[in-house]
Amino acid sequence: MALKDTVKKMHTMLEEMVGDLKKAERGIKAASQRVRTGTIKFAKLAKLYRKESMIAERGGKKTAKKKTPQKKTKTVAKKAAPKKAKTPRRKTMH
Secondary structure, three states, X not given: OOHHHHHHHHHHHHHHHHHHHHHHXXXXXXXXXXXXXXXXXXXXXXXXXXXXXXXXXXOOOOOOOOOOXXXXXXXXXXXXOOOOOOOOOOOOOO
């Protein structure tokens, strides 16, 4: 979808929501439901607008991110801890 189409959709959606908001203020429950669902749809449309406006701002070109070479880490094998020498147990007298 082009940026102009998105802007037109946002305008129409806002106009519909304004009408439903006025009805919701008078206590019409169906209008309140339409406003709630409309806000969710509008949020999605706003995200699309942000995405499209950023693309248009860049001139329609996406810039590729430069890949940085990963540093190679040396894997060193861990040495086993030296075993303790067994000492004879002392006899205790009670």
